[in-house]
Amino acid sequence: MIRDHDEVYGRSLPFGERPALILIDLMRAYFEPGAELYMGSRDCLDSAARVLAAARSAGVPVIHTRVAFGPGGVDGGLFFRKVAPLRHLVDGGGPLGELMPEVAPGPGETVIVKQYASAFFGTVLASTLNALRVDTLVIAGVSTSGCVRATAVDGIQHGFVPVVVRQAVGDRDPRPHEANLFDIQAKYGEVWDEAAVLERFGPPTV
Template sequence: MSDDYSNRSYGEIAVGFGEKPGIVVVDFQIGFTDPQYPLGGAPLVTRAVDNTAKLLEVARRYNVPVAACYTSYMNEREMPYWKITAVRETFRDDHPSIALDPRIYQEGYDLVVCKKGPSIFFNTGVSDYFTKERVDTVIITGCNTSGCIRASAIDSFSYRYRTIVPEDCVGDIEEGPHNDNLRDIGRRYVDVSNLETVLGQLEAWRQRNAG
């Protein structure tokens, strides 16, 4: 954090972990995770998928609510004005790239939504689900950090959730935008954390609520 930001009090107050966590998994569809597709297989995304799978294994064992999303459209007419050719050509309802990566998806446990914009919360019902589940702390995983993760983090903040983003559970195409956006949202809206710390927070939460 630069001195100019810190001198103006940015990032001084931690968000912290609240009374009940929920996890969102943003766009870990194979169009982003499988290198056979034009947007797939970026190293930071691959790392994030592997780490998110570890997080979710523990979270499901502790009965933490999980909401996952993929991005897909009926046709180009339905789409927003994406400037990314690969999104326009592959994120279609009839294209195999929209399937969720099996490493992060558990059928019958995860709430799954199709999103049409960058944020997992935008017109999807995820916030309603978390309200029913009494979630007050949202852990954000997925890709890409500079796009849909940032948008989801801002919406989570706007919905008044405590928001935690484990750095090694989110990924992007390039390291620069990944780091820049995490630094920026960490100054304003979220606690930027890591897998190990979040696993410890989940364990502490489980122990507090045991019995």
């Protein structure tokens, strides 16, 4: 007998006491009409900006990521060869590699440059979170089926509760977007609505 999905995967992980917010790859490449990676919508960017404002107001640590490759993309290996649009992010990526002004890093906020899907792979993210004694990683950014999912999976494997903000992540196609949110909730973390995350961050610190 095949068990009901909720019976098998119905457990949830608690939102911890020391969250951090990570904004994944909210670069112009995804929001510039005509760019190969353009997603066709900025809804997730607007939501991410609201979550960012709430995190800052509540004193929650904020980490940004962006993608950039060295000359020829040699540091991107097979991933660089597989995903053709990544060639636009060589040598910093120029304008397409810039983080969007709505979510631009503030003073003291860490910016991690990565080459692969997961924000943990080959970066200092895990050690930074451990130094901050973070237990919960709130995730916003793009894309849901790629870097968001990879970061959520690696997050739980590193011992952090991944909380993906539903409205603050986006993809080029609603089908992988919804399928990956479904899988993350089932097996790798929690998917929360923006309003619930804002409420959890609570009132601003004085």
